[in-house]
Amino acid sequence: MATPRLLTPELLRELEKARFAPRTRVEGQHAGRHSSPARGSSTEFRDYRAYAPGDDPARVDWRVYARSDRHVLRTYEQESQTGCVILLDASASMNYGDAPTKHRFAARAAACLVHTVHQSQDQAGLLLSRDGEHRWHPPAGSARHINHLLHTLDETTPAGATDLPASLRHLNTLLNRRCTLLLISDFYCPPADLFSALNPFIHKGIDLHLLQVLAPAERDLPEGELIAFRDLETGLKLRADPRELRTRYRTVLEDHQRALRELAMRSGAAYKVIHTRQPVLRALEGLIT
Amino acid sequence: MSLGFDNPGLLPLLPLAALPLLLHLMARPRPRPLGFPSLMLLERTQRDNARVKRPRHWLLLLLRTLWTLAILGVFLQPRHYSERPPAGLETHGRAVVIVLDATASMRAGEGAQSRYARATTEAADILRGLSARDRANVIRVRALPEPLYPEPGVNKRHLIDEIRRRPATLEGGSLHEAFQLAATQLRDLPGPREIILLSDFQPGTWTPGRLQVPDGVTVRLLPVAEETIPNQAVTGLRVIPPAPVAGQDFTVEADIENFADTPERRTLTLRVGERIEQHTVDLPARGSAVVTDVLRLEDPGGVPVTAELDADRFPADDLRRAALHLQSSIRAAVHGTDETAELWLRSLNAFPEVSTTRLERLDDLSDTLDVLLISGWDGNRTDRLRAFTERGGLLMIRPGTPNDAANAWLGLERAPGPETRLDPPSGLAVPEPWPDTLRLFRDGRHGSPARGLVHRHAPLQPLPDTHTPLLLLESGEPVWLRHRDHPTLFLWSLSLDFRHSTLAAQTEWIPLFGEWLFGSRPARYPAPADAGDHLAVSRAHLPAAHPELLDSQGTHWPLDIGDHTIRARDPLPPGLYRYRNADTGETLQLRAVNLPAAESDLTALPPEELESEGSALMTRAADLTPLREGRPLWPLLLALAFVFILLEQLVTLRTVRT
Structure with missing residues (x-):
C-alpha cells in the first residue's frame, strides 16, 4: 500500500502500533470511536453558538434570529468518526535543504500521519497548496483513498509561490466539520495574517497543529563571504554577507517564531518547529501515540 | 593662505584619487548565487544592519580616498604659503618696506655686536629672501625718517650695500613717524604689502597699539634687543x-x-x-x-x-x-615820568650788574638794551616794542591809555579803567599754581612777595587765556601778568606811589624785583638741541655777511643760507658748535647739541609688551623663510597617509569582527 519512497520499512515498523490521537474530541460524519465535541446536526441538541464567517448559512437558527436579531447556530452532541486534514505547503520555498529537502521531509511526515490515521480507521484528507493552486482530497478512510494520498504526496514537486492565508481561506470553504488540521509549512508570512486566516477554524473548534519545517541553513544562514540570495518563490535577489547578518538574522528569525508561538498559544493551537535533520516522527508528537 | 606645488607636473594624476572608489567597486567579491526559501526575514535583517554598516562602508571609502590623496600629495610636494600666492599664480610681486631703527640706542653693544649690526644683518637676510620681482625699500629711523629709495624698488642689492655702509646715528627718532612714511609708500602699490620694523623698541619711544596699520598691509616687529643694558x-x-x-x-x-x-x-x-x-x-x-x-x-x-x-x-x-x-652787565632803561617809573629806576640802581638809563623817547630804543620798563604807556611805537620782545628783550609795561592795536598786542580787551580808591585797602595774593617767576618765595624763607596794601588801583582787562597771573588783589583782580605767547612781556597795573600802594616799601620788594629781572630774561643762546638738529637760526640773530659753523674741533659744517634763516645742511651729531663771523672771526653764537634723553633707556621690553594689534612678532629674519618659501607639506601628508591607512585597517577589522 505505502510507497517505499516515502514510507521506508523502518518507518513502517515504527508506525506499526501507532494510533492517531487527536487532542480534542473529534467530529465526524460517521459514527466512530472518538467522542466528538462537534455541535453537529445529529438529533441530540447541545448548545447555540454565534455565527462565524465560513459557517454554513443553512445552519443558522432563523427562529432565534427572528426573536433576538442575532445569528446563532444550533449544535448537537454526536459520536463521530474523526478526520484529519493536512494542509501541505508545496511552494518553491519548501524545495530547500539537502537530503532531504524541506518538502520531502514534510511529505514524509504527512505520509506517516496519513498511514497512522488509516491505521486508526479514521479519515484523512489533504490540501496541497502549490503555485497558487489547491489540490483538495476530502477526508476519506478507504484504502484506495489513502493510497492515492500517499502517491500524491510522493509525486508532488514544490513550485511557485504560496499564499498560505489564501489557502486557509479556501480550505475553510471546504471543511464543514470538526477535525484535526495539520499545517505543514515554513510559515514565511506575517504571523498576524496567518492567524487571521486561521480564526474561522478556531471558532469551528478544529484542532489546529502548525508544523514549521526548516532546513539547518535557514536557521544559521549558509557559510560563505558574499552570497546573492535568490528568493525561491519570487526570484528576487539580495546581496548580503552572511557573516555580517548571521547574528541579527537569528534574532529576527527567533522573533518571527516567537510571534507564531504566542499567537498559537492564544488560539489554542499547537506550534512546533522541526528541522529536516531531526527524526521525522518527532514532527508528529502530539498527534500519534 | 595658499598652496603651491614643487611638482605641479603631477597634477594631472589627481584623478587617481578616484582609484579607491574604482578599486572599492571592482574589488567587491563576486557573490555566490544561492537560492533561499524566502527573503522576508533576510530583508528585514539587512535593513536593520544597513543602519550600522552603510556609514561604516562610507567611512572606509573616505579613508581609502584620503590616504590615496595623501600619497599623491607626497609626490606633488605641496608647500603651504601663509600669505603669498604660490609662484606662478601671483600677478604682482611683494612690496616690502623695512623700517630700520638707526637711532643712538641701536649703537648699544650686546655681546660681540651692536644692536644696529644685528638689525642690519637681519634686514639684509630679509632683503636677500625676496624674489627678483619683489620691491623693497629701507627707511632708517633717525631725527627725520631717512628712506633709502623714494619708493620701493627692485634693486635689493643696493639696499643691502647701503644699510651696511651707513652706521647708526647719535640721533633720536620716531618709529611711528617712519612707519607712517612706510605706509604712505605702500599705499598705492599692488600685490602683497608688508612693513617690517627692526628696532630695539625702547620703552620711551615705542608705544604698543599706536601703529595705524593700513588695510591689506602685513606688519611684523623684529626686536633686536636681547638684553637690558644697565645704563x-x-x-x-x-x-x-x-x-x-x-x-x-x-x-x-x-x-x-x-x-x-x-x-x-x-x-x-x-x-x-x-x-x-x-x-x-x-x-x-x-x-x-x-x-x-x-x-x-x-x-x-x-x-x-x-x-x-x-x-x-x-x-x-x-x-x-x-x-x-x-x-658784562644788564642794560636796562625806564620810560615814563610818574612815581612808578621813578621807583623802578631806583630799584634797578640797587643792582650793580645793571646799568640803568632813562629812555625819554621810545624812538631812541637801542638794539643793545636788555630790559625796558614803561609806565603809563599810551600805545605808541608798538612795532619797536614788538621787535624788542621778539629778540629776547625783557619788557614790563604799565598801560596808560593804549589804542586798540596796542591793546590787542598786550592781550587786553580795552585800556585799563580809571584809577579808583579801594576802601578798605586790599591786600595782595599769589595765585595757584605758584608762578615760577616767584619760586624764591615758595618755601617762605625769603618772606612773602604779596605783602603790602593797595589803596588805589586801575584794573587791567585781560583777554581770557592770554596771560599767567603773578600777583592778585584779594578780590582776585590781577595786578601783575605774564603774556603766554610773548613770555618776556609783563603787564603791571599797580601804582608804586606809596600813597597808592605799599608793596615797594616792603623788604621783599628788591628780591622780588631782582627775581623778575634776572630770572625772566631768556638765555642769550637758544636751548641745546637734540642730535640730528640743523641748528636753524634767524638771520636777525646772526648779524654777519658771511657766517660759518664750526664744531669744537674746528671742522666746518656746510650751511644752507636762506633769506631769513641759516641752518646746517646736514643733521648735526652731539657736540658744541659755534656760529662765527667768517670775516672777523667773532663768535656770534655758541650752540650745544646733545643725545636725546629718550635714547638712554636700553631696557629690552618683553615680547608680550611689544605686540601691537594688527602686527606679528618675529624673533629673526629666518622666521620669514617658511612664509616666503612655503612650508613643505609632504612629511605631514606622509604621516596622514599612514594614519588613514591605520584607521582603515582598524575599521575593516572591526567590520569583520562584528
Whole structure:
C-alpha cells in the first residue's frame, strides 16, 4: 500500500502500533470511536453558538434570529468518526535543504500521519497548496483513498509561490466539520495574517497543529563571504554577507517564531518547529501515540 | 593662505584619487548565487544592519580616498604659503618696506655686536629672501625718517650695500613717524604689502597699539634687543638763571638717571669754561639725581658747559653739553615820568650788574638794551616794542591809555579803567599754581612777595587765556601778568606811589624785583638741541655777511643760507658748535647739541609688551623663510597617509569582527 519512497520499512515498523490521537474530541460524519465535541446536526441538541464567517448559512437558527436579531447556530452532541486534514505547503520555498529537502521531509511526515490515521480507521484528507493552486482530497478512510494520498504526496514537486492565508481561506470553504488540521509549512508570512486566516477554524473548534519545517541553513544562514540570495518563490535577489547578518538574522528569525508561538498559544493551537535533520516522527508528537 | 606645488607636473594624476572608489567597486567579491526559501526575514535583517554598516562602508571609502590623496600629495610636494600666492599664480610681486631703527640706542653693544649690526644683518637676510620681482625699500629711523629709495624698488642689492655702509646715528627718532612714511609708500602699490620694523623698541619711544596699520598691509616687529643694558646717563643740563651776568652767581644743574635695576655710584665731572668740579653721585635703582654747582665767572662771553659721567657700556649719553653766555652787565632803561617809573629806576640802581638809563623817547630804543620798563604807556611805537620782545628783550609795561592795536598786542580787551580808591585797602595774593617767576618765595624763607596794601588801583582787562597771573588783589583782580605767547612781556597795573600802594616799601620788594629781572630774561643762546638738529637760526640773530659753523674741533659744517634763516645742511651729531663771523672771526653764537634723553633707556621690553594689534612678532629674519618659501607639506601628508591607512585597517577589522 505505502510507497517505499516515502514510507521506508523502518518507518513502517515504527508506525506499526501507532494510533492517531487527536487532542480534542473529534467530529465526524460517521459514527466512530472518538467522542466528538462537534455541535453537529445529529438529533441530540447541545448548545447555540454565534455565527462565524465560513459557517454554513443553512445552519443558522432563523427562529432565534427572528426573536433576538442575532445569528446563532444550533449544535448537537454526536459520536463521530474523526478526520484529519493536512494542509501541505508545496511552494518553491519548501524545495530547500539537502537530503532531504524541506518538502520531502514534510511529505514524509504527512505520509506517516496519513498511514497512522488509516491505521486508526479514521479519515484523512489533504490540501496541497502549490503555485497558487489547491489540490483538495476530502477526508476519506478507504484504502484506495489513502493510497492515492500517499502517491500524491510522493509525486508532488514544490513550485511557485504560496499564499498560505489564501489557502486557509479556501480550505475553510471546504471543511464543514470538526477535525484535526495539520499545517505543514515554513510559515514565511506575517504571523498576524496567518492567524487571521486561521480564526474561522478556531471558532469551528478544529484542532489546529502548525508544523514549521526548516532546513539547518535557514536557521544559521549558509557559510560563505558574499552570497546573492535568490528568493525561491519570487526570484528576487539580495546581496548580503552572511557573516555580517548571521547574528541579527537569528534574532529576527527567533522573533518571527516567537510571534507564531504566542499567537498559537492564544488560539489554542499547537506550534512546533522541526528541522529536516531531526527524526521525522518527532514532527508528529502530539498527534500519534 | 595658499598652496603651491614643487611638482605641479603631477597634477594631472589627481584623478587617481578616484582609484579607491574604482578599486572599492571592482574589488567587491563576486557573490555566490544561492537560492533561499524566502527573503522576508533576510530583508528585514539587512535593513536593520544597513543602519550600522552603510556609514561604516562610507567611512572606509573616505579613508581609502584620503590616504590615496595623501600619497599623491607626497609626490606633488605641496608647500603651504601663509600669505603669498604660490609662484606662478601671483600677478604682482611683494612690496616690502623695512623700517630700520638707526637711532643712538641701536649703537648699544650686546655681546660681540651692536644692536644696529644685528638689525642690519637681519634686514639684509630679509632683503636677500625676496624674489627678483619683489620691491623693497629701507627707511632708517633717525631725527627725520631717512628712506633709502623714494619708493620701493627692485634693486635689493643696493639696499643691502647701503644699510651696511651707513652706521647708526647719535640721533633720536620716531618709529611711528617712519612707519607712517612706510605706509604712505605702500599705499598705492599692488600685490602683497608688508612693513617690517627692526628696532630695539625702547620703552620711551615705542608705544604698543599706536601703529595705524593700513588695510591689506602685513606688519611684523623684529626686536633686536636681547638684553637690558644697565645704563646711566646725563639727561639734562641747565644754567639758572638762564642769562647770567659776569660776576653774578649762577647755578649749573645736571640731571643723572639710572636705567638699571641696581643702585649705582658714579662720578660726574662738571666743566664750566676752565673750571672743573667733580661730584660722586649715588643713584637709586631706576631712579635719578640732580647735581648742582653754584659758580661765578668774572669774564663775559660764551662759555661751554659740560657734564660727563665716567664711562659705562653705553658711553654716548655720558656727556651732555650746554652753551652759556655771560653778559658784562644788564642794560636796562625806564620810560615814563610818574612815581612808578621813578621807583623802578631806583630799584634797578640797587643792582650793580645793571646799568640803568632813562629812555625819554621810545624812538631812541637801542638794539643793545636788555630790559625796558614803561609806565603809563599810551600805545605808541608798538612795532619797536614788538621787535624788542621778539629778540629776547625783557619788557614790563604799565598801560596808560593804549589804542586798540596796542591793546590787542598786550592781550587786553580795552585800556585799563580809571584809577579808583579801594576802601578798605586790599591786600595782595599769589595765585595757584605758584608762578615760577616767584619760586624764591615758595618755601617762605625769603618772606612773602604779596605783602603790602593797595589803596588805589586801575584794573587791567585781560583777554581770557592770554596771560599767567603773578600777583592778585584779594578780590582776585590781577595786578601783575605774564603774556603766554610773548613770555618776556609783563603787564603791571599797580601804582608804586606809596600813597597808592605799599608793596615797594616792603623788604621783599628788591628780591622780588631782582627775581623778575634776572630770572625772566631768556638765555642769550637758544636751548641745546637734540642730535640730528640743523641748528636753524634767524638771520636777525646772526648779524654777519658771511657766517660759518664750526664744531669744537674746528671742522666746518656746510650751511644752507636762506633769506631769513641759516641752518646746517646736514643733521648735526652731539657736540658744541659755534656760529662765527667768517670775516672777523667773532663768535656770534655758541650752540650745544646733545643725545636725546629718550635714547638712554636700553631696557629690552618683553615680547608680550611689544605686540601691537594688527602686527606679528618675529624673533629673526629666518622666521620669514617658511612664509616666503612655503612650508613643505609632504612629511605631514606622509604621516596622514599612514594614519588613514591605520584607521582603515582598524575599521575593516572591526567590520569583520562584528
